[in-house]
Amino acid sequence: MSTTERASTETDTADITTPADTAADTATPETAPETAAEPETDADGDADGEAEDLGELMWADPTELVVGINTRTEVRLSAHFVADIRERGVREPITVRRRDDGALVVRKGQRRTRAAVKVGLPRVRVLVEAALDPAEADRHGQIARIVDQLGENNHRAGIADHEEVAAHQELLELGLTAAQIARRTRTPAARIRQTGRVASSEIAARAMARYKLTLDQAAVISEFDDGTAEGIEAVKALTVCAAREPNRFAHAAQRARNDREDRRLLADAYAEARAQGLTLLRAASGGADGEQDSEEHPTAQPLTELRPHVKDPQYTRLTAEDHQDCPGHAIALEVQRNWSGAEPTVETIAYCLDPAAYGHAPFYGRRPTSTEAAATKSEEELAAEKEAARVERKRVIDGNKAWDAAVPVRREFLKALLTRKSVPNNAALFIATAMASGGHELRKAFEGGNQLACELLGVEVPSGWYAGKPNPLLRLLENAKASKATQVMLAVALAADEASLHRNSWREGNAGRNPRAVAYLNALKAWGYTPTHVEELVIDPDTEAPTSESGNQADDEGISDIEGEQTTGRPVAGSAV
Numbered sequence: 001m002s003t004t005e006r007a008s009t010e011t012d013t014a015d016i017t018t019p020a021d022t023a024a025d026t027a028t029p030e031t032a033p034e035t036a037a038e039p040e041t042d043a044d045g046d047a048d049g050e051a052e053d054l055g056e057l058m059w060a061d062p063t064e065l066v067v068g069i070n071t072r073t074e075v076r077l078s079a080h081f082v083a084d085i086r087e088r089g090v091r092e093p094i095t096v097r098r099r100d101d102g103a104l105v106v107r108k109g110q111r112r113t114r115a116a117v118k119v120g121l122p123r124v125r126v127l128v129e130a131a132l133d134p135a136e137a138d139r140h141g142q143i144a145r146i147v148d149q150l151g152e153n154n155h156r157a158g159i160a161d162h163e164e165v166a167a168h169q170e171l172l173e174l175g176l177t178a179a180q181i182a183r184r185t186r187t188p189a190a191r192i193r194q195t196g197r198v199a200s201s202e203i204a205a206r207a208m209a210r211y212k213l214t215l216d217q218a219a220v221i222s223e224f225d226d227g228t229a230e231g232i233e234a235v236k237a238l239t240v241c242a243a244r245e246p247n248r249f250a251h252a253a254q255r256a257r258n259d260r261e262d263r264r265l266l267a268d269a270y271a272e273a274r275a276q277g278l279t280l281l282r283a284a285s286g287g288a289d290g291e292q293d294s295e296e297h298p299t300a301q302p303l304t305e306l307r308p309h310v311k312d313p314q315y316t317r318l319t320a321e322d323h324q325d326c327p328g329h330a331i332a333l334e335v336q337r338n339w340s341g342a343e344p345t346v347e348t349i350a351y352c353l354d355p356a357a358y359g360h361a362p363f364y365g366r367r368p369t370s371t372e373a374a375a376t377k378s379e380e381e382l383a384a385e386k387e388a389a390r391v392e393r394k395r396v397i398d399g400n401k402a403w404d405a406a407v408p409v410r411r412e413f414l415k416a417l418l419t420r421k422s423v424p425n426n427a428a429l430f431i432a433t434a435m436a437s438g439g440h441e442l443r444k445a446f447e448g449g450n451q452l453a454c455e456l457l458g459v460e461v462p463s464g465w466y467a468g469k470p471n472p473l474l475r476l477l478e479n480a481k482a483s484k485a486t487q488v489m490l491a492v493a494l495a496a497d498e499a500s501l502h503r504n505s506w507r508e509g510n511a512g513r514n515p516r517a518v519a520y521l522n523a524l525k526a527w528g529y530t531p532t533h534v535e536e537l538v539i540d541p542d543t544e545a546p547t548s549e550s551g552n553q554a555d556d557e558g559i560s561d562i563e564g565e566q567t568t569g570r571p572v573a574g575s576a577v
Contacts (some may be wrong), residue, residue: 003082053130055091059123060104062116065096068105077115080186085112086119087184093125161218162209169199170190190396194219203232207239220253230263237505247530250412255405260337261344267344268524269333270552279330281351298386299357300330303350310361318360320350328353337404396507402534413529414456418491422483424527427490430519434493439516445496453495457488494520506534509541 020395061255094109106113116124143507159167170183182192185526194215198204200223206220217238225232234256241252273280281300307316323329336346377385417424434442449462450473459472476488499522505517516537521531538541551555 014380026525050103050496054129055130058126058128060096060126062090062121062124064104065094065113065124066099066103066105067110067113067124068107075111075114077111077118080188081111082115082118084186085115085121087186089121090116090124096126097129137147140327160216161213162205165195165198165205165215165218168195172196172199185286187461191215197222206236211239211243213239213242217246217249220249224260228258234260245530248532251402251405251532254409255401256339258401258405265344265346266336268335273333275332279353280332281332290541297351298328299354300328300351301355303352305363306355307361307363308351308361309359312361315363318352318363323350323352326352326358326359352512352530396443399506399537400503400535402532403506406535408530409500409528410524410535412458413524415458416496418456418487423486423490426523426526427486430495431486431489431520432521434496434516437516441500441516442493442494445492445499448499450492450495450570452499453488454493456495457491495549501538506537508538513541514538 004281008562090109092112092459094112095107096104096109099105099106107129112124168181172280174179176184178192178196179185179189182189198208198215198218203225204218204222207213207221208215213221221235221238221242224231224238238249238252238256245252270280281297303320306318307314328351330353332349332351334347334349334441335344336347339469355361437440445451447465449465449471451461451464454461454472456475457473459476462469462471465471473488473492478487480488497516500514501517501520505514508514521535521539525531531539533543
C-alpha cells in the first residue's frame with residue numbers, strides 16, 4: 001500500500017470565549033433566559049444519531065486500486081478526457097472502501113481510475129469511506145453501491161451550452177487564445193471556434209441564453225449579426241424557428257443564407273446595369289434597392305411573350321438585341337439556382353414597358369389589349385384580379401425560395417442516411433418498388449451514370465454513363481457484403497427520385513401529382529427527415545399553407561425582439577410558405 005498523507009482539520013477550541021459564553025456566565029437565575037436545551041444533531045441532521053464518519057482523504061497509487069463491480073459495464077475513455085487527466089490529474093477524489101485484506105476497492109470513479117492508470121499518474125486522491133458493519137456488508141453494501149453509482153451518473157447535469165460560451169469568453173478576456181482554450185480544456189478546436197463566434201455576437205449570445213438555443217443554432221444566428229436591417233430580420237426569424245420548429249432550423253438557415261447571397265449578387269448586378277444607363281424593373285422575385293418598381297409599369301411584358309410587330313407571323317421571336325433601341329426597353333434581374341454544383345447566377349430578363357404603344361404584338365397571337373379588357377370589367381373586378389395576381393405571385397416567389405433552401409438540406413440528410421451502419425427499415429421494399437415502377441427516374445439516372453448517387457456516397461462523380469471507365473459505384477461493390485450492396489442500391493434509388501424533383505414540383509397539384517415523388521418524400525419522413533411546407537405539398541397538394549396569423553409570429557411563444565421591439569409577423573424564413 002502506498003504512503004498516505006493526511007490533513008488534520010482539528011481545531012483547539014478550549015480557550016475560545018464567545019459573547020454568548022460571557023452572557024451565560026454573567027446571567028443570574030432571575031435574568032437568565034428560559035431556553036430549552038437543543039439536542040445535538042449529527043451530520044445528516046438526525047437529533048439522536050451518532051456523528052457520521054466522513055472518511056479519510058489520502059493519496060494512493062492508481063495501479064494499486066481495485067476496480068470493483070460497477071453498474072457501468074462499458075467504460076468509454078474519450079481522447080479528450082484522457083488528455084485532460086494527463087495534463088491536470090484527477091481533481092475529484094476517487095471514492096474507495098478498504099477491503100479486509102487492506103486493498104482499496106473503487107466504488108465511484110471507475111473512469112478516472114482507468115484514465116489515471118492509462119496516462120501513468122503516480123498518485124491520485126482517494127476518499128476512503130468507512131467500512132460497513134460485517135453483518136450488513138453483503139446485502140446493504142451492495143444496495144448502497146448500486147444506488148450510489150446510479151445516482152452519481154443519472155443525476156449529473158452537464159454544463160449548458162450558453163454557460164460554456166460565457167466561460168470561454170471569460171478565458172478569452174483573461175488573455176488565453178482560442179488554441180490555448182482548446183488545449184487546456186481539452187475541447188475540440190471546432191467547438192471553440194463556434195463558442196468564439198457566439199461570444200463575439202452579443203445578440204446571438206443573448207438569444208442563446210434566453211431561449212435555450214443549442215450552440216449550433218446560436219453559431220448560425222451569429223452569422224447574420226452584421227448590423228444590417230436584413231441581418232436583424234434573419235436573426236429574429238431564425239430565433240423563432242429554433243424555438244418553434246427546431247427540426248426545420250436547417251431549412252431556415254439555408255433560406256437566410258440564400259437570401260443574403262441573392263441580395264449581394266443583385267446589388268452588384270443592378271449597380272452595373274445602372275452604370276450602363278439601363279431602365280430597371282424589379283423582377284418578380286424581388287431585387288436590390290434602387291431599381292424601379294414594376295407596379296409603376298402595369299403594361300410591362302417580358303420579350304418572351306412578344307413578337308416584334310403585329311404584321312409579323314405568330315411565334316416570331318422578339319430578341320433583346322432587336323429591342324435595344326425601343327423606347328420601352330427595360331430589364332429585370334433574377335438569381336437562378338441549379339443543383340448540379342454550379343454557383344448561382346444572375347439572369348437578365350428583357351421587358352417592354354408598353355408593347356401596344358411601341359407596336360409589338362403577343363407572341364402566341366392576338367390578345368385583348370388592357371384597354372379592351374378593361375372595357376368589359378368593373379374597377380372592382382380589375383382591382384380584385386390585380387390583387388389576386390399579386391398574392392399568387394408572392395406565393396410562388398416564396399415557395400420557390402423555400403424549395404431552393406430545402407434542396408441542400410434534404411441532400412445533406414441523404415448523405416447522413418447513407419453513412420449509417422445499417423440501412424433504414426423498409427429499405428429493400430423501397431428499392432424493389434422503385435425498380436418495379438420502371439419510371440423515367442431510374443432510367444434517367446442510369447443514362448447519366450448515377451451521378452447524384454456517386455455524390456451522395458462520396459465517390460468520384462462520372463461525367464456520364466459513357467465516361468470511358470467503369471462507374472465508381474462498381475468499386476464500392478467489389479467483394480461487398482449484402483448490407484453494403486443494399487446501401488449502394490438504396491443510394492441509386494434515392495438519388496434517382498431526388499434528381500427528378502424540380503422547382504415546380506411543389507405546385508403541380510393533384511393533376512400533376514407524381515407517385516414516385518410522394519413515395520420518396522414519405523420514405524424520408526419515416527426515416528427521420530422533417531420536410532418544409534413546400535415539400536409537404538408534393539405529398540399532399542391540399543396541405544394548408546401556414547400564415548403569419550397561424551402561429552409564425554414571435555410573440556406566439558412569448559418570444560419578443562431580443563433588441564427590445566416586438567418581432568414582426570413575417571413568415572419564418574424557409575418554413576412558412
